Amino acid sequence: MDERTEKPQKVEGGRAAGRPALAFDAPSTGRPVDAFQLEMIPGNHYGRTWMVDVQPSFEVFDLVLLVQEKISVPAEAIWLLHADKPLYTLNSTLGDYGIRPNSVIRSNVRFFIHGARRLTPYDVCFPSDSVQGPWNEVVIPSLVDKYCDNADRLANAHAAAQEMVLQIVSVDDESGVPVLGLFAIRGKDTVQQVDVYRGVGEVRERLSRISPAAADQAADLLASVDDFEKVSSVRRAQRRLAAVRTGRGAVFELLEQLNQERLIKKERDTAVSQIKKAHDCTVAQLNRTIREKDSELQRHVADRKAKAALLTLKDNTITSLKQEIAAHRTQIDRLEQQTATLERERLTDDRLRQCGSAAEIECIMGRADEEMGRLPGFKRRAEALHDEMKRREEESDRMCVACKEREKTVTLPCGHVCYCEECYRPILSGPPERPADGNGNGDDEDEEMAEEPGPRCGLCRKPFS
Structure with a gap:
């Protein structure tokens, strides 16, 4: 048989599954009574021969x-x-293979195995989603890894009609203290x-409330473990803990009831958390909508204020220009009077001779030169003011006569262009209808009142429709 291709197999129901607990002699030595040594010889790997302490079991x-x-x-x-x-x-005992004291065991390494990893104490621990609780039912899977015998221990405890089983679920990385879980057996794999x-x-303190004998037995068993960081030590402790019978008591019933209440509370807390989350999302969405509406309203208000400020500035500018024009006209009139006076008092040869x-x-x-020097500058200022007023009047003529903000675009039947498109539509639709009073009378409540005028041109006042 080719030892490089044949893999070790783990047989269900071997003698090791039900072997008795290890027997120890005096606490001073701490060695099993039937312990002996084996000589381990390296085969195809580097190393020296060494001795190991074992038992037939x-x-x-x-x-x-x-x-x-x-x-x-890796194992x-x-x-x-x-x-x-x-x-x-692998789960056969050394005695099954006839291994006795002073026997020689050769260890070989199959180097063709890729991806193999070194086993840790967690590989032989019972699975536990959390050591805080509350705990749901846990299904122990079948042996996917042939070196993990959790399912074997559970199946043996279930076959022995045990109601509960005590197992190591983790080992603290810092202190090396084992964490144990008390499991209620619900089925052969649950x-x-x-x-x-x-x-x-x-x-020792808390398990004694359920079974004092089981608490002492489990505490003594754990105290005898030399190192919880070794896989072999944890695995042997797991096998021996699986045989400890705790039984069911009033405390266990209370623990089970407490866990059920914790599960119900957890479900309720989850539902409340989901409702609260949905409420928070709704509130956040409403707040975002309110902020968007506020921002939009602020933009509209700012636009209206900017337009009002622009209109005010235009009105003030026009008023100022009108005042300047009036002042210049007054000065022109004064200068014209002075000019007329000079013309009337024009110097003649007779006047000069006088x-x-x-x-x-x-x-x-000198007086004549001074007056002649002022006239060109005054003329230039008057021409510039005339051009500015003409430009502003032309710009004002292009604006809608209703809103004064947008340019005229609509040509009326009379030929005039005096309204923009936005102002033309409401003017064309006419004023709103008057609501009827309590007697059913509407627009004709007063026979002597004249009819409401229709839309008219803003320039020639001719009606149009």
């Missing part, structure tokens, strides 16, 4: 774990030989965690 898998801890190779890659015969069945114990102290001295003539010449 040890399983092949326990020996594989000892080799794993020694050479740091899946370890292949053991005794008397040139491979040890195929359990429900009903309580949790952290360390030996809590096991001057009694050269100084008087020089004074008259």
Whole structure:
């Protein structure tokens, strides 16, 4: 048989599944009574020969774990030989293969295995979604990994008609203290965690409320474990804990009832959380809508204020220009009067001859030069003001006579263009109808009142429709 292609198999219902608990002698030595040593020889891997302490009740898998801890190779890659015969069945005991004191075991490594990982204590722990509770029912899956015997321990406890089983669910990484769960057996592959114990102290204190004998037995068993970081130590402790019978008591019934109430509370809290989340989403959406509407309203108000300010500025500018025009016209009238006076008093040869001295003539010449120098500047200012007023009047003529904001676009039947499209439609539709009074009278309530005028041109006042 080719030992490189044949893989070890784990047989259901082997002797190891129901072997008795290990017996220890005096606490001073801490060694099993029937312990002996085996010589381990490296086969196809590097290393030196070493000795291991075992018992006939040890399983092949326990020996594989000892080799794993020694050479740091994944258990899946370890292949053991005794008397040139491979040890195929992992849950068979050393006694089943006739292994006795001073026997020699050869360890080989199958290097062709890829992706193999080193086992950890969590590989032999019972699964637990949380050690806080409340706990739902947990289904222990079938053996996907041939080195995980959780399903075997549960099946054996169920077959032995145990109602509860105590198992290690995790090991604290910092302190190395084991965390144990008390499970109610619901079926051959289904359990429900009903309580949790952290360390030996809590096991002895709290489990005694259900079964004092089971609490002492479990606490002593845990105290005898040398290292919870080793897979072999945890696995042996799991097997022995599975055989501890705790029974059912009033405290267990209360724990089970408490867990059911916790489950109901958890469902209610989930429903309340969902309702609250939906309410918060609705409120947030309403707040966003309100903020958007507020922003839109503020933009409209700002636009209206800007338009009003622009209209006010235009009105003020027009008023100021009109005042300047009036002032310039007054000055023009004054200058025209002065010019007329100068024309009337135009100097003639006779008038100049009447001057009694050269100084008087020089004074008259100075006054004439001064007036002639002012006239060109005044003329330029008058022309600039005239152009500005003409431009503004033309711009005002282009605006709608109703809103004064948009340009005229609608040509009326009379030929005038005086309204924009936005103002033309409401003007064309006419004023709103008057509501009828209590006697049923409407627009004809007063026979002498003249008819409402229709739309008219803003320039020639001719009606149109």
